Amino acid sequence: MKKTLKLSKTSKGNFATYGMVILAYAILQFLGSNAVREGGLLSPTLRGQLVPICAYVVMALSLNLTVGILGELSLGHAGFMSVGAFSGTIAAIALQNTIPAGGPRLLIAMVIGAAFATVAGILIGIPVLRLNGDYLAIVTLAFGEIIKSLITNLYVGKDANGLHFSFITNNMRLGEGGQMLLNGPMGINGINKISTFTAGFVLILIALFVIFNLVNSRSGRAIMALRDNRIAAESVGIPVTKYKMMAFVTSAALAGSAGALFALGQNSLISTKFDFNTSILVLVFVVLGGLGRMWGSIIAAAALTILPEALRQFSDYRMLVYAIVLILVMLATNNPTLKGFFAKLFRKPEEVETGKGGEGK
């Protein structure tokens, strides 16, 4: 009896998260439409940020799967985003004449981005997820840097004969109608923006659906058992590497599709964009939102993407204010007094009693 009650609470939470995303989408769409006012109520800055916000939300969700659910630290998540971004964008540009419609092309780009990131995730996961301890953190850190260097030195061109590649030095000679798709350190320029806010919204829903269903499945329970006590989980016969791979590769695939979404919403792309700082930024979203808490990741990613732009009026003090707000939020979300206050607001009376008891005075 109790078990069914608890389960329904989880699904309630999940549905609340879906509802939050849908509501936010509906409000933003309404504010951005001409129905309210000519040109909408959203500032040009926020309007331009809608697609990046969606991409960062998916990044935070996917990293939360690795860090919060699987309990492994990944410091190179931007590497997967980079793989997805570049493979997806190259595919989108190469298919420009074959599939002129933006929507299907974006879908193909996201699938290709996810596929390449999956391959990268499997390649890294096979050796590393067999190890114990913090090795994944170190290897993913190195992976992010390797991807950055590889793409900086990669040249991709296209002409009537198909795709051409060269590495380190660009020695390709393209025929009539040729075009450089990826130009080494100059990256990809002149991208036609085909990502839309709606596509980003759908991707967030897909990511949530995949993660919630994975977590609430038999496999998900095995993954969380591994996180909580690896030895105990192994002793009851859970194959460690298999379940770790499952979570890690899913996370990589989602990051790859987020990368494609992000890249196709920008008009130029260079590999140094996806550096260690970007990985840490996504990790900050996850930690700020709460480990394993998906709705927290969504809010944190959206808020921390908008915040630096919203603080522009403080000009030189902008990043100082940003840092202080960050510290403030971290402290506030961990403050027992505030937590108790919010718990009282949102929970039923009898639950508050147990909630208080759990905190230990």
Add this chain to the structure above:
Amino acid sequence: MKNRTLALLLTGAMLAGALAGCGGGAAESKAPAESQAPAESAAPAESSAPAATGSVFKLGGTGPLTGGAAIYGNAAKAGAEIAVEEINAMGGDIQFELKYEDDTHDAEKAVNAYNTLKGWGMQIFLGSVTSTPCVATSQEANADKTFLLTPSASSTDVLGGVANPLTGTVDVPRKDTAFQMCFMDPNQGSASAQYIFDQKLGTKVGVIYKNDDVYSTGIYNSFAAKAEELGLEVVSTTTFTEDTQTDFSVQISDAKDNGADLLFLPMYYQPASLILSQCKSAGYAPKFFGVDGMDGILTLDGFDVTLAEGVMLLTPFNSDATDDATKSFVEKYKAKMGEVPNQFAADNYDCVYAIYNALKAAGATADMSNEELCNALIGQFTTMTFDGLTGEGMTWTADGAVSKSPKGMVIENGAYVGMD
């Protein structure tokens, strides 16, 4: 728990302090003619405000005002501010209101900054200061039909429509509204190779360039293509990246072992200053040849100027020039920023004046839409001739590229001296 609450209160107090501290700045920056650091600009802004019976054009720009490349962004911003103050003080029909937004040398942030300027009502765009962000913002400006004149973003992709020197393909279509005040990367690279070849500065050339940087790679590519065409012998080509730009021992010993007697350094001056000092400690003394990014090396904090003795560079601006315009600009810049202006500041100063001249000649008024202004300015830019700090008789083609001759400079006794 007590400690946590205390920490929370303290951070809250810090935030309140920071907000109060810059609250004044935010309010003052709404002064009509200027939106910059309030203390210095408040006075000229007020004095020029009454003259604003004419048209006040909203001029915007993005640049790295914080972060690793902030030195370029702040220099360019100060250059534009000086020009705007001068123009507003003249009190003619054309007045400017200038706003700079920070892009931290990142394309994504630059687009956000551009959108913020758009929300502010920017009519004419001074582009982005550095190449990577400007490639992104120029595409946005072109889509919005807003005129763009960048002081220093020299990549070909800023303008578009320029053939890739290695493959001969045009990868980015021409962005019609984009113009440059600086030399384009390929022109610098091929001009450098031509100059070295013509003046017989070296027989064996070594090159060190930054291969994860748009600017450095762009110059290198065209240098390599031109050197091959001329038969200039390049004996050593080595690279570095953002993460490895502190230790150059491998690159230097490679050039030394291959007997390079001239080192070509297409990069900004911070890594170049390290290469100079590390060459000295390695006992290697080739000739050094730089490009416009090398300009500013003499004003770098803590840099021993004797190291730069004999360094040659191609730059459009010489702060030691004796003409009145340069003298007055250098004086104002020193009063404002406390240092000698570099080429970035001078280029942006010229940008504002070029736009001013063009607006004046076109008889433009501030109530025109961005697109009308843009068409009027394109018409003027492709036909007018402009004399500025960074060159005389500059002209622009419909490609957006400027035509002005680079000045070969050599550093002697801690100052630039013309080479010709």
